[in-house]
Amino acid sequence: MFFLFLATLCSSLIALIFKYAENSNTNRYAITSSNYFIAFSTSLFMIFYKDLFKNITKENTFLNEFKLLHSNNIHTLSPYSSIIWGIIVGSIAGIFFFLSFIFYQKSVKENGVGISGTFAKLGILIPMIFSIILWNELPSFIQWIGIILSMASIIIVNLPNNMEDRFNYNKSLILLFILGGMAEFSNKIYQKYALNEFKDIFLFSVFFVAFLISIYYTLKQKNKITKKDILTGFAVGIPNLFSSYFLILSLESVKTSVAFPIYSAGSIVLINIGGFFIFKEKLSNKNKLAIVLTIIALVLIN
Numbered sequence: 440m441f442f443l444f445l446a447t448l449c450s451s452l453i454a455l456i457f458k459y460a461e462n463s464n465t466n467r468y469a470i471t472s473s474n475y476f477i478a479f480s481t482s483l484f485m486i487f488y489k490d491l492f493k494n495i496t497k498e499n500t501f502l503n504e505f506k507l508l509h510s511n512n513i514h515t516l517s518p519y520s521s522i523i524w525g526i527i528v529g530s531i532a533g534i535f536f537f538l539s540f541i542f543y544q545k546s547v548k549e550n551g552v553g554i555s556g557t558f559a560k561l562g563i564l565i566p567m568i569f570s571i572i573l574w575n576e577l578p579s580f581i582q583w584i585g586i587i588l589s590m591a592s593i594i595i596v597n598l599p600n601n602m603e604d605r606f607n608y609n610k611s612l613i614l615l616f617i618l619g620g621m622a623e624f625s626n627k628i629y630q631k632y633a634l635n636e637f638k639d640i641f642l643f644s645v646f647f648v649a650f651l652i653s654i655y656y657t658l659k660q661k662n663k664i665t666k667k668d669i670l671t672g673f674a675v676g677i678p679n680l681f682s683s684y685f686l687i688l689s690l691e692s693v694k695t696s697v698a699f700p701i702y703s704a705g706s707i708v709l710i711n712i713g714g715f716f717i718f719k720e721k722l723s724n725k726n727k728l729a730i731v732l733t734i735i736a737l738v739l740i741n
Contacts, residue, residue, distance in 0.1 A: 446685035449678035451709035458552040473672025475650035521633035529644025532625030539618035556710030560703035565620025585739030
């Protein structure tokens with residue numbers, strides 16, 4: 440449970456640092472690049488520190504082991520295949536991590552840290568949907584109520600402030616919800632099939648690919664990069680890395696059904712408390728209702 444608390448705290452810090460950065464008119468891509476640089480560098484250090492490639496033998500081909508995943512959902516990959524799996528899943532996840540971070544920053548600026556953090560954590564619905572499709576984990580009656588409440592919170596946030604206005608489709612929040620959910624799902628799909636002792640290789644792949652994409656856009660834009668942008672990115676990079684690191688560790692001792700609602704709802708509470716006391720951020724009544732419904736939904740879903 441201690442690792443779960445650390446994962447929740449790190450997750451909350453990401454949103455609060457983003458709020459500080461967006462208030463300071465900083466370079467969004469430069470922050471994202473330096474964030475991922477410090478994240479993949481730290482994970483690379485952990486790989487060599489733990490000497491994870493030592494005594495790795497190829498007992499079977501990865502493709503043969505991968506075929507077993509289709510016929511046996513409880514199959515765990517060997518050390519060799521866990522490394523390959525971590526690189527593959529991590530590389531794909533890197534794309535979602537990069538995009539979710541960009542829209543996280545954009546949403547914090549447009550919608551505030553409280554509601555942005557709420558929708559980022561509401562992305563837990565994405566892993567749940569894939570669990571139904573891939574592993575036939577059908578929701579219970581209580582979970583269906585939670586799903587309905589979470590969908591209601593999405594609709595409420597997109598309602599216009601003036602009922603005479605047209606329905607306001609909040610693109611940044613919807614994309615944050617989807618992309619954040621896909622990023623969260625990558626942690627689960629790695630942990631479900633691979634050995635957790637090689638999680639640093641998975642995390643390195645995630646953050647290295649995200650860094651390559653981010654640095655490309657940073658150089659393409661040719662906007663001014665300040666020392667403050669770099670330092671802010673470094674400040675985000677540490678909690679970004681360890682939120683996933685501690686979450687994967689917590690899943691070894693805490694049931695997924697317990698870990699995810701605590702991680703998600705706890706992050707939402709801490710983000711909103713931080714937004715209120717640190718940035719004096721006020722929420723509209725509809726956003727307050729959406730946050731409350733989301734917290735209730737996350738508990739019921741799990």
